[in-house]
Amino acid sequence: MAEVVLEHVMKNYGSLYAVNDVSFTVNDGEFVALVGPSGCGKTTTLNLIAGLLPISGGDIAIGNRVVNDLDPKDRDIAMVFQNYALYPNKTVFSNLAFPLQMRKLPKAEIASKVAEAARILDITHLLERKPRELSGGQQQRVALGRALVRDPLVFLMDEPLSNLDAKLRVQMRSEIKRFHHNLGATIIYVTHDQLEAVTMADKMAVMNGGFLQQYDTPAQVFANPVNMFVASFVGSPAMSLISLQAVSRGTEVVLQSAEGWELPLSPANARKALSSTTKNVVLGARHSTLKLHKMQVSGSVPGKIYTVEPTGDVTFAQVFIAEAVVNISVDPSVHLSPDEPVWIEFDQERVHLFDAETTSALTVR
Ligand SMILES: Nc1ncnc2c1ncn2[C@@H]1O[C@H](COP(=O)(O)OP(=O)(O)OP(=O)(O)O)[C@@H](O)[C@H]1O
Numbered sequence: 001m002a003e004v005v006l007e008h009v010m011k012n013y014g015s016l017y018a019v020n021d022v023s024f025t026v027n028d029g030e031f032v033a034l035v036g037p038s039g040c041g042k043t044t045t046l047n048l049i050a051g052l053l054p055i056s057g058g059d060i061a062i063g064n065r066v067v068n069d070l071d072p073k074d075r076d077i078a079m080v081f082q083n084y085a086l087y088p089n090k091t092v093f094s095n096l097a098f099p100l101q102m103r104k105l106p107k108a109e110i111a112s113k114v115a116e117a118a119r120i121l122d123i124t125h126l127l128e129r130k131p132r133e134l135s136g137g138q139q140q141r142v143a144l145g146r147a148l149v150r151d152p153l154v155f156l157m158d159e160p161l162s163n164l165d166a167k168l169r170v171q172m173r174s175e176i177k178r179f180h181h182n183l184g185a186t187i188i189y190v191t192h193d194q195l196e197a198v199t200m201a202d203k204m205a206v207m208n209g210g211f212l213q214q215y216d217t218p219a220q221v222f223a224n225p226v227n228m229f230v231a232s233f234v235g236s237p238a239m240s241l242i243s244l245q246a247v248s249r250g251t252e253v254v255l256q257s258a259e260g261w262e263l264p265l266s267p268a269n270a271r272k273a274l275s276s277t278t279k280n281v282v283l284g285a286r287h288s289t290l291k292l293h294k295m296q297v298s299g300s301v302p303g304k305i306y307t308v309e310p311t312g313d314v315t316f317a318q319v320f321i322a323e324a325v326v327n328i329s330v331d332p333s334v335h336l337s338p339d340e341p342v343w344i345e346f347d348q349e350r351v352h353l354f355d356a357e358t359t360s361a362l363t364v365r
Pocket residue numbers: 013016017018036037038039040041042043044045192
């Protein structure tokens with residue numbers, strides 16, 4: 001296995017920059033998820049690493065070797081795509097053996113490599129079947145096996161689970177995690193599903209509009225999103241964002257809504273709010289950090305129930321606060337009706353503040 005280093009990587013199609021000055025390092029044996037909305041440049045980034053597209057600028061290194069000008073076949077990578085296209089007329093064994101036969105490996109070595117891959121992926125009992133005799137998840141494992149037998153430096157996977165139904169996707173998620181764990185493989189995994197990234201990866205690279213927004217562990221990205229885009233992309237339901245104005249009141253700083261209510265800030269949050277380029281500040285809060293009250297309590301702000309979504313274990317209330325819709329999780333036993341007035345309490349230790357002009361997270365320097 002090997003590390004993969006991207007330095008200032010660019011890919012443009014005329015004036016469109018599909019990948020714009022992207023730099024990150026995938027350590028040897030790490031599982032990195034590339035995430036972001038449709039069109040943000042995930043597949044392009046993966047194809048640049050694979051060598052399926054020429055880069056317009058920057059450098060890509062795989063295992064200490066700059067591969068900018070190397071053909072895909074010389075990069076020692078294996079790709080698994082969304083459409084895994086197995087050979088329909090070949091058995092599972094032959095599907096796995098084919099890439100090795102192409103490399104003219106001795107028969108005995110092919111047989112042992114296929115047996116090993118089949119064991120890791122638990123498809124030994126399927127080796128004599130044809131792809132049409134397999135379930136979607138089994139076919140996906142054969143596609144993984146075909147990458148695995150090649151014993152590459154790096155696995156590149158582009159939305160390999162998106163053709164599977166929701167239940168199978170969750171199951172394959174843990175299988176790929178085991179695959180990574182058992183092999184200690186370097187994996188770069190593209191998905192638009194932030195939940196897949198958060199649950200599977202050691203690190204996630206969040207992209208938007210060709211730019212890398214944040215590269216860190218899922219826990220760090222979740223706890224300390226660097227800007228409003230990352231804050232609202234990672235986490236489900238999304239972090240709620242409320243546009244307010246920071247106003248000094250003597251020694252205090254409060255956040256003021258257009259409706260007139262004021263939320264006093266803790267000293268640490270006050271310093272953050274004052275570092276904003278303008279008075280316009282965005283308050284961010286995750287559903288689990290908010291408390292909903294049916295009566296006004298000190299430090300709470302008024303809102304109105306928009307919708308209520310019971311999910312069984314937990315009920316999600318959407319509450320209108322200062323022209324924003326805010327997600328709050330409440331106990332299923334709490335009865336709430338649309339348009340009911342409620343009061344929301346923020347946890348000062350766990351709110352996020354963003355500069356409304358730059359969209360960056362405000363931090364205390
Ligand atoms: N051959 C091409 N010519 C021109 N523009 C392209 C080409 N290939 C991709 N693009 C553009 O580059 C941008 C990034 O595309 P890319 O396929 O990397 O997105 P993605 O993040 O993988 O999206 P998705 O989640 O929909 O697969 C998009 O705006 C796309 O339209």
